[in-house]
Amino acid sequence: MFFSFLADRYVAGTCPDPACKYVDARGDQCDKCGKLINAVELVEPKCQICRSTPQIRKSEHLFLDLPTLSPDVQSWFQNSSKTGHWTNTASAITEAWLKKGLEARCITRDLKWGTPVPLEGYTDKVFYVWFDAPIGYISITANYTDEWEKWWKQPDQVSLFQFMAKDNVPFHSVIFPACLLGTQDNYTVVNNLSGIDYLNYEDSKFSKSRGIGVFGDHA
Ligand SMILES: [Zn+2]
Ligand SMILES: [Zn+2]
Structure with missing residues (x-):
């Protein structure tokens, strides 16, 4: 079988x-x-x-220790949402997450497709997409210029804006900031977060993965 x-x-x-x-x-x-x-x-x-x-089935995995990072995320969010531009939707989703209390989150998967985990004992696994995708913002910049740290490691000089639908907000307002703060390496963390409500198509949410909507290759 x-x-x-x-x-x-x-x-x-x-x-x-x-x-x-x-x-x-x-x-x-x-x-x-x-x-x-x-x-x-x-x-x-x-x-x-x-x-x-x-x-x-049982399988060993790596987890992000969000409970330990929670106080850092809380104080960063208080400051960022006060000094930057956050939509009400983005702030409300983040506040709800923090209020409920953060739980450890699994960041590895038993799949072939994805970024392999570079840690002994886990090299046959890949990272969960929402752990590695936001790192892409930084690595894309590093592919473009050797001076990527001017953007990503000078938080006093840079104001970072991000735009997304509301379902992607927690990955950008809680989980990725937790990863960046957890490095204690002075990364630029989002200052302005525009989380917006869904656009509907015939009463259902537009969705690429569900094929609901009008797509350029079918138009
Ligand atoms: Zn099946
Ligand atoms: Zn539900």
Whole structure:
């Protein structure tokens, strides 16, 4: 029998939040209520590829220790949201996360596609996309210029603006700032965060991954 670990979004099921219960929540996030989910919390999970019920298998993973980083994130956010430009949506989502208390988050996956983990014992795994994608902002700059540190390690000289839909806010307002602050290496952390509500298409959220909307290659 064929066996492999499924990527988060290849597991779909009912949102575990009793107030939501959306039937097509994904293994990393519910697109209806926006809650971040661990795939094992989904009610009646189904494999998105073959529609069978996935089994839970044990595997060792790396986690971000967000509880330890929480005080640093709190004080950074208080200052950034006061001195910079944050939309109400972005501030409200971040405040809700911090108020609820941060939990350790798994940042590795048993997948072939992705950035391999450069740590002995974990080299057959890759990083979870929302751990490594924001690092891309820095590495793209470093590919462009050797002077990347002028942008990314001079927070007194740079004001960083980021724009996104509201479901991506926690990755940019909590998790990535926690990583940067955790390095204690004086990185530039977002100063202005524009988190916006979804644009709807015929009563559903526009979604590239779900094929809802009008796309340039189909127009
Ligand atoms: Zn939900
Ligand atoms: Zn399957």
